[in-house]
Amino acid sequence: MPGKIIGMALVFFQTFFPFIPFVLVAGTNVAIFGIKVGFLVNYVMSCLGAIASFYFARYYGHAWVEKKLERFPLVQQFSLRMERRGFLFVFLGRLIPILPSSAINFAAGLTRMKFRHFLLGTLLGKLPIVFLESMIAHDLFHFHKYKGRLLLLLGIFVALIIIGNAVKKALSAKTK
Numbered sequence: 442m443p444g445k446i447i448g449m450a451l452v453f454f455q456t457f458f459p460f461i462p463f464v465l466v467a468g469t470n471v472a473i474f475g476i477k478v479g480f481l482v483n484y485v486m487s488c489l490g491a492i493a494s495f496y497f498a499r500y501y502g503h504a505w506v507e508k509k510l511e512r513f514p515l516v517q518q519f520s521l522r523m524e525r526r527g528f529l530f531v532f533l534g535r536l537i538p539i540l541p542s543s544a545i546n547f548a549a550g551l552t553r554m555k556f557r558h559f560l561l562g563t564l565l566g567k568l569p570i571v572f573l574e575s576m577i578a579h580d581l582f583h584f585h586k587y588k589g590r591l592l593l594l595l596g597i598f599v600a601l602i603i604i605g606n607a608v609k610k611a612l613s614a615k616t617k
Contacts, residue, residue, distance in 0.1 A: 539601055
């Protein structure tokens with residue numbers, strides 16, 4: 442039982458302090474709980490950690506950051522875009538495996554983004570990526586049995602990174 446609680450807590454705190462790659466934490470939970478429950482634990486705790494870090498940034502940093510950065514028009518424009526199209530930014534950010542979840546959580550919390558946009562973008566965006574990372578971790582543990590599927594999953598993961606970089610460049614080009 443303590444191992445399960447530690448596994449759950451690791452996912453939650455990994456969203457605040459991403460020193461350990463999520464796929465390793467996800468793999469630990471898949472090993473402890475099995476693939477189905479492990480995925481569910483990874484998804485739920487990851488979403489709860491994202492919500493907690495959003496609110497932490499919103500209530501402990503938003504006013505200070507807004508005051509410090511009010512003289513930077515680009516930052517104000519970014520905050521305005523996050524307020525208007527926050528769901529899209531969070532959703533796409535969740536699908537890009539190289540963007541740290543904590544950066545998305547804190548950035549959203551520091552802007553004027555509506556919580557419901559953050560929540561919906563998080564719930565929908567995390568679902569496929571947490572599933573993918575949980576499956577990759579599972580298949581790594583059972584490499585001999587699932588090497589074909591693992592290669593396919595890794596291919597999807599790499600494709601998401603490439604697509605994510607392309608989307609990121611396109612969004613950056615629009616803001617210039």
